[in-house]
Amino acid sequence: MKIKFYFLILLVILNFKSLYAIEPNNEILKNKILKNIRCLICQGQSVYDSQSDFAISMKLVIDQKINEGLSENEIYNYLKGQYGQWISYDPEFNKKTFILWGLPILLFVTGGVIVFRKLIVIK
Amino acid sequence: MKNKFLLSIAIFFLIFCFIVLFKSLNNSNVYVPESTLNKPLINFNSQDLFSTIKISSDQIFADSEFYILNIWASWCLPCRNEHPYLMEFNKNSSIKLIGLNYKDNPDNAKKFINKFGNPYSVNIVDSNGTISIKLGAYGVPETFLINKERKILKKIIGPLNEKLVKEINLIIK
Numbered sequence: 001m002k003i004k005f006y007f008l009i010l011l012v013i014l015n016f017k018s019l020y021a022i023e024p025n026n027e028i029l030k031n032k033i034l035k036n037i038r039c040l041i042c043q044g045q046s047v048y049d050s051q052s053d054f055a056i057s058m059k060l061v062i063d064q065k066i067n068e069g070l071s072e073n074e075i076y077n078y079l080k081g082q083y084g085q086w087i088s089y090d091p092e093f094n095k096k097t098f099i100l101w102g103l104p105i106l107l108f109v110t111g112g113v114i115v116f117r118k119l120i121v122i123k
Numbered sequence: 124m125k126n127k128f129l130l131s132i133a134i135f136f137l138i139f140c141f142i143v144l145f146k147s148l149n150n151s152n153v154y155v156p157e158s159t160l161n162k163p164l165i166n167f168n169s170q171d172l173f174s175t176i177k178i179s180s181d182q183i184f185a186d187s188e189f190y191i192l193n194i195w196a197s198w199c200l201p202c203r204n205e206h207p208y209l210m211e212f213n214k215n216s217s218i219k220l221i222g223l224n225y226k227d228n229p230d231n232a233k234k235f236i237n238k239f240g241n242p243y244s245v246n247i248v249d250s251n252g253t254i255s256i257k258l259g260a261y262g263v264p265e266t267f268l269i270n271k272e273r274k275i276l277k278k279i280i281g282p283l284n285e286k287l288v289k290e291i292n293l294i295i296k
Binding site: 040041053054056057058060061064081082083 | 162226251252253255256257258259261262
């Protein structure tokens with residue numbers, strides 16, 4: 001009886017190993033990329049969330065690119081080359097996007113200055 | 124004085140937002156990125172819709188001045204509307220029409236061609252949609268005008284219409 005019990009514990013412990021197999025590294029990378037790619041025909045959704053024909057095909061292509069050995073950035077650049085900046089949820093800093101990136105910082109600094117000056121007046 | 128100034132800025136800002144949003148109402152939110160134009164076409168392998176013989180892009184893009192690559196499917200309603208324009212293009216000997224049958228049932232695709240006519244010199248199959256994604260396509264219908272150097276001269280998202288056909292003819296001339 002005791003042997004059976006120890007055997008059972010051993011069996012359970014050995015099975016923990018297979019837990020790692022649920023999501024292999026490629027799958028983690030694939031999901032990360034899919035969440036950062038916009039579904040272009042169902043705007044407001046990422047490719048990861050969407051079940052449209054476009055998204056299903058895109059998932060297959062990204063899978064192929066990962067298997068070809070392309071890095072995460074190479075895949076983003078490939079897709080931006082095909083579909084433009086709009087496909088990415090993380091737009092690059094350039095002359096078309098500087099307001100997008102700069103405005104929040106400007107507003108934050110302006111707000112900080114206003115609060116700071118008010119605090120000085122109160123003191 | 125200060126309040127008036129702030130009020131006028133607020134009103135100006137609201138009017139500005141209104142104009143921007145109102146103007147964008149009529150604009151399509153699908154755009155063709157400049158980066159895809161004048162770029163060489165990718166190489167791909169597929170199979171012929173009718174003969175099921177394997178065929179490569181090198182074999183397809185070999186013997187014409189201009190190519191029109193049209194992504195279509197039998198289940199796509201706008202594809203039916205643009206079909207007469209493709210039939211018209213077929214009469215121009217300097218253009219070779221290539222059909223890319225997108226995620227379709229081969230039997231339905233063949234029925235579609237038999238019913239509406241076959242404008243395509245070659246009809247290839249994209250059963251899982253990956254060739255279309257690699258071409259930078261959004262879905263069906265979509266049309267690419269390609270020159271003999273295999274560069275994409277024009278990309279049309281959505282069905283062809285008279286205005287677009289004129290634009291294509293202008294480029295070809």
